[in-house]
Amino acid sequence: xxxRLAIILFMLSIFYPSMSKSGLPVTKILYHADKSxxxxxxxxxxxxxxxxxxxxxxxxxxDKAKIGxxxxxxxxxxxxxxxxxxxxxxxxxxxxxxxxxxxxNYPPNFTYQxxxxxxxxxxYNTSEWVDLIEKYGxxxxxxxxxxxxxxxxxxxxxxxxxxxxxxxxxxxxLGELATELRQRRNDIKFGIYHSWYEFYNPxxxxxxxxxxxxxxxxxxxxxxxxxxxxMSYKPEIIWSDGDWEAEEGYWKSKEFLAWLYNSxxxxxxxxxxxxxxxxxxxxxxxxxNCQDRYNPGVLQPHKWENVLSVDTISWGYRRNALxxxxxxxxxxxxxxxxxxxxGGNFLLNIGPTREGMIPPISQERLVQIGMxxxxxxxxxxxxxxxxxxxxxxxxxxxxxxxxxxENKLFAIxxxxxxxxxxxxxxxxxxxxxxxxxxxxxxxxxxxxEKLLAWLPCVEGGGCKDGGIIVTLPNIRxxxxxxxxxxxxx
Ligand SMILES: *[C@@H]1O[C@H](CO)[C@@H](O)[C@H](O)[C@H]1NC(C)=O
Ligand SMILES: *[C@@H]1O[C@H](CO)[C@@H](O)[C@H](O)[C@H]1NC(C)=O
Ligand SMILES: *[C@@H]1O[C@H](CO)[C@@H](O)[C@H](O)[C@H]1NC(C)=O
Numbered sequence: 082x083x084x085r086l087a088i089i090l091f092m093l094s095i096f097y098p099s100m101s102k103s104g105l106p107v108t109k110i111l112y113h114a115d116k117s118x119x120x121x122x123x124x125x126x127x128x129x130x131x132x133x134x135x136x137x138x139x140x141x142x143x144d145k146a147k148i149g150x151x152x153x154x155x156x157x158x159x160x161x162x163x164x165x166x167x168x169x170x171x172x173x174x175x176x177x178x179x180x181x182x183x184x185x186n187y188p189p190n191f192t193y194q195x196x197x198x199x200x201x202x203x204x205y206n207t208s209e210w211v212d213l214i215e216k217y218g219x220x221x222x223x224x225x226x227x228x229x230x231x232x233x234x235x236x237x238x239x240x241x242x243x244x245x246x247x248x249x250x251x252x253x254x255l256g257e258l259a260t261e262l263r264q265r266r267n268d269i270k271f272g273i274y275h276s277w278y279e280f281y282n283p284x285x286x287x288x289x290x291x292x293x294x295x296x297x298x299x300x301x302x303x304x305x306x307x308x309x310x311x312m313s314y315k316p317e318i319i320w321s322d323g324d325w326e327a328e329e330g331y332w333k334s335k336e337f338l339a340w341l342y343n344s345x346x347x348x349x350x351x352x353x354x355x356x357x358x359x360x361x362x363x364x365x366x367x368x369x370n371c372q373d374r375y376n377p378g379v380l381q382p383h384k385w386e387n388v389l390s391v392d393t394i395s396w397g398y399r400r401n402a403l404x405x406x407x408x409x410x411x412x413x414x415x416x417x418x419x420x421x422x423x424g425g426n427f428l429l430n431i432g433p434t435r436e437g438m439i440p441p442i443s444q445e446r447l448v449q450i451g452m453x454x455x456x457x458x459x460x461x462x463x464x465x466x467x468x469x470x471x472x473x474x475x476x477x478x479x480x481x482x483x484x485x486x487e488n489k490l491f492a493i494x495x496x497x498x499x500x501x502x503x504x505x506x507x508x509x510x511x512x513x514x515x516x517x518x519x520x521x522x523x524x525x526x527x528x529x530e531k532l533l534a535w536l537p538c539v540e541g542g543g544c545k546d547g548g549i550i551v552t553l554p555n556i557r558x559x560x561x562x563x564x565x566x567x568x569x570x
Contacts, residue, residue, distance in 0.1 A: 127342045129335035131365045137342055139367055139384055142270065142317075143352045145463040146220035147421050148454070149428040150447070151274065151320070151388065153396035154254070155228045158435045159196040165397035165432075168193045168230055169280045197232065200249035205437025207261035213439060214262070214269065217447035218454040220462070221270040222262060223320045223428060224255050226310050231279035235313070239306035250437075259314050272318025272352075273310055277303050277332050279323075293331045304333055308340070315346050321356040321366075329358025329365075338366070354386065368426070376416060380423050380466050387420040390430040391443050398432035398440060407442055410449040417450070417461070418493045422480035424466045456523055459484075460491035469509045476508050476548075503555065508548040512537040520551055 127133045157165040163179050164170070171179040171193070183191065214222060227233045227240070235255040236246040245254045259271045279285055284298035310316070319341065321334070329335060334357035342348055355366035363371040368384040376387045390396045391413070394406050408416075417427040429450075431443045439447075454461060460482050467481035467490060478498025482491045492507055500506075510517070521530040531554065538548040 125343045125348060127339045129339040131335065134335060134338050134342065135365055137367075140350050140352055142350065143221075143368065143426065144384055144465075146270065147426050147461050147464070148217075148219050148417070149221040149223060149272075149386075149426060150214055150217060150219040151223040151428050151430040152225055152433055153228070153274075153390070153398075153430055154225050154433045155234065155397070156193070156197050156200055156230055156232045156249070157228070157397045158433060159199045161398045161400045161432075161435060164395035164399065165228060165230075167397075172281075193230070194243075194248075197243075197248040200245070200435050202245075202250035202252060202254060202435070202437040205250070205252070205254065205257075207258045210258060210439070211261050211265050213444060213447055215266065217429075217451045218458060219269060221272060221318060222258070223272045223274050223318055224258055226255055226273040226275050226316075227279075227306070228274070229276045229278060229280050229323050231276075231282055233306070233310075235310070237306055237309060239302050239309065254437075256314060259316075270317040270350075271314070272320055273314065273316040274320040274322060275307055275310065276323030277321065277334075278326055279303070288331070289326065293327045296331060296333075299331060299333055304337065307337065311341065311345050311347065317347055317350050317352065319351065319353045321354055324356045324358050324361070327359060329361055332358050334358055334361075376420055376425075377423065378419060380468065381425065384424065384426075386426040386428050387416065388428040388430060389416060390432070391446050392432060396430050396432060398434050404442070408446070410446055410453075413446060413450055414453055415495055418480045418495065421461050421464065422466060422482055422493070457493070459489075459523075460493055464491065467509065469511070476506050479505075479507065479509075481509055500553070503553045505551045505553055506538065506548055507551060508538075510549050511547040512549050513547045517549070520549070522554065 127137060153165055155165065157167045160167050160182070162182055163176065167179060170176045171183060187195075225234055227237075231240065231243060233240040233244040235244065235253045237244050242248065245252060255273070262269055262271050279298075279302075282298060282302065284302055288295050288298045307319075311319070324332060324334070338353065338357070341351055341353070345351065353367040355362050355364065355369045355371070357366050363369050368386050369375075369381075370386050370388055374387065374389045375385065376389075389408075391408055392399060392402055392406055393408060394402070399406075413429065420427045429447075431439055431447070433439050464482035464484050467483040469481075476492075476498075478495050480493045480495070482493070483489070484491070490510065492509075494505065517535070520533045520535045522533055523530055533551050533553065535549050535551045538550055
């Protein structure tokens with residue numbers, strides 16, 4: 082089965098006889114992780130300033146985890162048309178497709194709120210969801226707590242009448258998954274997506290009208306609600322969003338983070354992103370999301386995350402999606418490999434249906450990525466970037482990761498770069514400075530690792546001094562299963 086996936090991983094085991102003597106800056110640990118924090122009981126004293134908050138080490142688990150899954154699920158999953166911005170795109174932007182969808186299918190007095198009673202989640206089975214999360218190989222989950230529509234996916238006393246217990250399924254959709262996941266897989270972290278702003282909350286609209294000189298919405302709604310979510314569910318990720326219309330001072334996000342880091346029940350392990358007010362993206366917080374689908378293709382100096390959706394058009398489920406709207410498995414694996422090689426985590430978003438099902442096409446993507454990871458996960462989880470790789474113009478299309486503990490360098494060759502001559506040049510390996518114990522390949526012959534012959538490069542001929550030339554097995558992996566490899570677009 083596994084060799085059907087055409088992206089092949091090379092594993093090079095490299096042994097350094099004396100790293101310090103050679104003085105070679107082979108890798109450096111980029112992200113200061115606090116190794117003691119999991120058991121630490123020392124008091125924290127972060128102040129609500131970026132200088133203080135940004136000095137907090139990122140809890141170590143996050144960089145090791147690499148692979149996450151995110152669920153965009155809410156009332157927008159009922160129309161399941163156009164996207165999760167349905168309400169705003171209908172009422173404010175008046176997108177023609179949304180306006181005619183409503184005109185043709187619903188009575189004129191139908192409101193967005195009327196969709197909520199059809200958010201039944203009648204097939205929502207958290208045991209099946211956790212099965213899928215496991216098959217995919219996620220190490221963390223980001224579940225929608227509240228999207229811009231303001232509907233909370235759990236009972237919140239700050240969202241009376243507009244939460245999943247009061248209207249819709251009558252269930253604590255978020256809490257059920259958190260419980261199931263923790264019972265079965267305590268090693269997979271549970272996190273919450275939270276939108277600061279809400280499209281049409283009257284308090285928010287009032288504050289906005291006042292140029293954000295008033296803060297009724299923050300004081301009475303979104304801030305206490307976020308505290309409530311942390312206290313009730315103890316999420317280990319706060320995936321913040323919906324921050325961009327106002328400054329961080331309006332949201333009180335620095336106050337929130339100081340509380341989260343100093344005295345919340347998750348202060349030792351919680352990880353946050355960078356969406357805390359206009360202009361904070363890519364600058365402040367925990368790890369950086371920068372923009373949606375951020376994938377810079379070069380090593381980043383700060384821990385980051387590539388969040389992308391399996392449906393290229395929408396985060397929420399769309400019933401009228403075409404197969405070509407979905408990323409192929411190959412595309413997703415390429416994104417994942419590039420991301421991890423450049424120091425990022427890969428967070429794949431799925432849009433479940435209003436009934437609580439994960440669409441089979443999304444299930445298939447997850448299962449296939451999981452098959453790849455079962456063979457090649459050694460080169461993904463718990464690795465660090467190979468910093469020398471950033472200068473490798475000799476072997477483009479090869480993405481490196483590194484495991485210092487085992488002195489293993491992984492070179493992941495993307496299918497499109499499989500050399501025709503069967504000779505792969507690895508320019509980021511310095512065979513003069515490092516002693517290479519073996520070079521092997523995974524996942525091609527269905528028999529685990531196979532050792533490969535290699536030679537040091539000789540100057541010239543496109544092979545940089547110090548690099549190595551590896552002789553690949555005499556197969557072209559993507560010719561073995563044309564069907565699986567052909568793009569469905
Ligand atoms: C909408 O109008 C119809 C009559 O045209 C009425 O039967 C229905 O109850 C109304 N629905 C709402 C939600 O007001
Ligand atoms: C959930 O799914 C599992 C596995 O398919 C099944 O055994 C279980 O009975 C289901 N639970 C409910 C409440 O339907
Ligand atoms: C908000 O306060 C600032 C500073 O006091 C003032 O310049 C501005 O006009 C106020 N905006 C509104 C909409 O009241």
